[in-house]
Amino acid sequence: MLVNGAVVAGKGASTVKGRSAEEFEQIRVILQGRFEELDREYEEAVAQNTRLRLVEIGDAAGDDQADSGSKTAERDAATSLLRTLLDRRTQAEHALQRLDDGTYGNCEGCSKPIPVERLEVFPSATTCVNCKQVRERRAS
Numbered sequence: 001m002l003v004n005g006a007v008v009a010g011k012g013a014s015t016v017k018g019r020s021a022e023e024f025e026q027i028r029v030i031l032q033g034r035f036e037e038l039d040r041e042y043e044e045a046v047a048q049n050t051r052l053r054l055v056e057i058g059d060a061a062g063d064d065q066a067d068s069g070s071k072t073a074e075r076d077a078a079t080s081l082l083r084t085l086l087d088r089r090t091q092a093e094h095a096l097q098r099l100d101d102g103t104y105g106n107c108e109g110c111s112k113p114i115p116v117e118r119l120e121v122f123p124s125a126t127t128c129v130n131c132k133q134v135r136e137r138r139a140s
């Protein structure tokens with residue numbers, strides 16, 4: 001297949017290189033599991049958030065200032081948890097899409113394959129440890 005060959009020789013070459021089919025399968029299983037786990041956690045957090053709001057509406061009339069303050073804090077924490085979970089779930093989803101595209105697991109910085117050991121711990125990682133450190137140093 002000449003056409004495919006040309007594609008692989010282009011940007012895809014570094015993607016395929018250094019990664020076996022078994023590794024890809026291993027990564028897919030990890031990502032899929034992570035996504036499902038986050039999906040469940042997110043659904044739970046949504047339900048929890050809804051309960052919190054319902055309680056709040058029911059209680060609001062009789063609250064003094066301190067009570068409503070701690071409830072606001074509780075609600076803020078729940079909201080930020082929701083946001084975090086949604087972010088992670090989206091990251092895992094993107095990672096799965098990139099895996100299908102054949103672009104997953106390569107560093108966005110240096111385009112070398114990210115070690116499977118790193119992906120196992122951080123399936124949503126888009127950079128290798130070196131490039132991440134460089135980015136963080138730049139950001140701070």
Ligand SMILES: [Zn+2]
Nearest residue numbers: 107110128131
């Ligand atoms: Zn890198």
